[in-house]
Structure formats: C-alpha cells, structure tokens
Amino acid sequence: MRPLSTRRTVRLGFCAAAAAGLLTAGLAAPAFAEEQSDQLWIQAPGEQKVTSVGDPSQGSPLDIGLYHDNDNFTVTDGRLTVDISGVAGVAEVTWPDNCAPTGTTAVCTVPQVPVIGDAYSPQVHLTVRAADGAALGAQGRITYAATATGGPDGTLEAPRDSFDTTVTVGSGPDLALGPISPVGGLLPGDVRTVPFTVTNRGGERSEGLTARFTASYGLEFLNRYAECTYATIGDADYVPMTEATCSFDQVIEPGGSFTLPAPLQVALSAHAYGERLDITVEPGNGAADLSDEDNYAMARFTAANTADFEARGANVSGAAGETITAELGFRNNGPAWIGNLGSGDSVATVDFTVPGGVTVTSAPEGCEPRTLSGGYYPQATGAPRYSCEMPYWALPDTTRSLPFKVRIDQVIPDATGRVMLTTGGSGPASFPFDPQSGNNTAQLVVNATPTA
Secondary structure, X not given: OOOOOHHHOOOOOOOHHHHHHHHHHOOOOOHHHXXXXXXXXXXXXXXXXEEXXXXXXXXXXXXXXXXEOOOOOOEEEEEEEEEEEEOOOOEEEEOOOOEEEEOOEEEEEEEEEOEOOOOOOOOEEEEEEEOOOOOOOOEEEEEEEXXXXXXXXXXXXXXXXXXXXXXXXXXXXXXXXXXXXOEEXXXXXXXXXXXXXEEEOOOOOEEEEEEEEEEOOOEEEOOOOOOEEEEEEXXXXXXXXXXXXXXXXXXXXXXXXXXXXXXXXXXXXOOOOEEEEEEEEEEOOOOOOOXXXXXXXXXXXXXXXXXXXXXXXXXXXXXXXXXXXXXXXEEXXXXXXXXXXXXXXXXXXXXXXXXXXXEXXXXXXXXXXXXXXXXXXXXXXXXXXXXXXXXXXXXXXXXEEEEEEXXXXXXXXXXXXXXXXXXXXXXXXXOOOOOOHXXXXXXXXXXXXXOO
C-alpha cells in the first residue's frame, strides 16, 4: 500500500485502476521483506476551499487520518502534528477534542493506528473557515507530520514534507452530504432505506445537481427514479456493480437542502456479505463545487452469510523427463460473494508446496516463487514453493485456475505437494465467513499408486 489521500480514496465505480495498482504494488518486493517492514502514512486532502460569502462561520470539514501498511504489526500512540501558520490571514481552524493546540500548531492523538482497509476512516476532524477580511482567491498551506509507536523498530514516522493541504478562499455552491452510519446484522433479502440529504453550504445557489449511486455486487436498487440512468459496470478484471447516474434540476439556494423524490431503498441479495453504496454529488450546469471533500458518502451493510472457499488440487502422472501440466486453483462455492473493495487486497492466496521429484518449469502469472520456508526465491522457475494472490473479489461459483508446468525428474510413487489457502502468511487461513475450513487445503499428487 502507498499513501492514500482523500483524492484517491477507493470509491466504487472510480477505483478499478487504483485497486489493481494496490495488487501489483504488492508484488514489487519479496514477500519476506514486506512482512518485516511497515510505514506510517497521513491521509489528507491536497486541496480545501472555503467561502468568504454567505455564512462563513459554518466552515468546511477537513478530515485527516493516520494509517500504516502492515497488519503483522500493532501500531499505537499516533501523534499527528498540524501546522496552520501557512494559512494566517487566509483561514481559521476549529480544533476537535483530540487535538491540543499551541499557537499555530496542534498535536492530535490517535490511540490506535489502523491498517488501511474497508473499515478505515479519518480520526481527526477539523473545521476550516475563511478568515475575516480574506480576499477571494487568497491561498495558504496547512502542513502535517506524524509519529507512532510500533512497527519493526518500535517507532514509525511518516515521510517528512510529504503531506499538505492548500486552502483557497473562493465562492460558489458547496454541496455537502452527511455521514451515513454503517448497518450490520442484516440478512440476505433485507431492505434498507438509505438517508440522502444534500445541503448547500456555499454562498451561491446550485442550479440543480448531479448524483451518482454505485452499488456493490450484493445490493439491488428497489426504486428507480426517472431522472436516473442505470447501468452495470465492471469486466473480467473488476467486480460487477450497478451504477445510477442522476440529473436533478431543482435549484438549491445557499443554506437550502435537497432530498430525493422518494426515499432511496436497497435490498441485500442472496449473495450479499460486506456491501456498500457509494454516493457522490456535484452542482449542476457544470459549476465547480467550492469544496468537494464533503461531496461523497458511503453506506455500509453487513449481512450474515457464508462463503465456502476451496483449494483445488490435482492428480497427475508421467514418466521421468516428461513435462506435464498440473491444474491447481481456487473456488468460491458461495453462497456469498467476497470482495475487499476498500483495500484492494486479495481475497485469498493459494500457497503451493512442490512435490518431491518434480521441478516447476512454468508458473502462472502472478505466482511468486518462494523458498520452502516462505522467503524470497530469486528465480521464477525451480522454486520449492509458490504464492499466488487471487483477485480482490470472488463471486459465487468463481473458479480461478492455476496451471503449473512441472518436469518429472524422478518417478516417486505418491509424491505429494500441498495446495493451501492463506491470507498471505505462512500458515492456513481462517476466513471468518467460511463454515467449511477442511477444504481450504488440497494436494497435488504425482504418480499416485493405483488402488485395487
């Protein structure tokens, strides 16, 4: 994982390339090195606009957070230093309870620093407003630094001079969505009403608005609006989703609000598990939003459901010197689909230990060679072990095939290798949604002894 600003927050319908980048970035260094390293990061918007007209006392939210890379480590005592000296005369900041200001700086505490993922949210919530007398177009910069306790060396520090927010005094509509509380304990088939209210916090009217609703694979829109067009998006590399793009012509005056013609309702499908509905809004007629950091909201739904992950082994045979193909793999037997939509992490890793007497001459793309203990192996072929990351999502009845070509160097009856599902570690995984862990491990058997 690499720094994630709010400009790159993984959002449904906007994040396919970002998620793919996270997956491929994880292949850049040996897995052993990744397991022993960690990095602290600051999440902050690169830009923030504030208004000098209308009701500037209302301010704009500025959310900042800390996170780290490696879930092998526990990271605590996060300390975020916020320096607002660069916005003197441009903007004023209201500090939350977890920040202790001294002059133009404040130290904000984050007791538990999370690993970025589906449930991540910023921990420091500032309010920024235009300073009295600030001129239209005036700019300043808020800078950040951070440390925390944990990681391989006991202390983590965010890269210096890498994070800042440029604050600009502007004018225009400022549409804002309120946060939506997550809902758990649901069942497939349940129906939920999603709160949706847009408020114009800016000093100018919004001539209508455009709204986009992107529903994850296990959500279904129950009501459809005449102002919206609906489409299924996704392809072979990215999970299917339903997207509604809507254009409403209602004028929203400064301080006014907009609601949908009828309450927005979604149903959890039979394959629902961890679902989300991503919502974005923007002013109509091509107008620029004064501060688009609050133009986005996410509704989360967790359903009580299961997904049976299965490791796929094989029985193959051949003579000494012959090269054969062993078709290994992974399958989700359902009924639920599983997707790591926020982090982009693999839903599972297929860990293959090569049987004795054979040599891997060709491994599937994306399978990393390993030593027998799971460390770095320098060559693509001939390794005694391979680690193959699955995509970030698996629909019910999805099968991922992993064809390994192996050369039989020596005929050893019943030579057996292990095919094991993990979450990237060295041992078998315990998937919280999987009720049948016995089939998370399988075998590749070469030249099995015939049974009577």
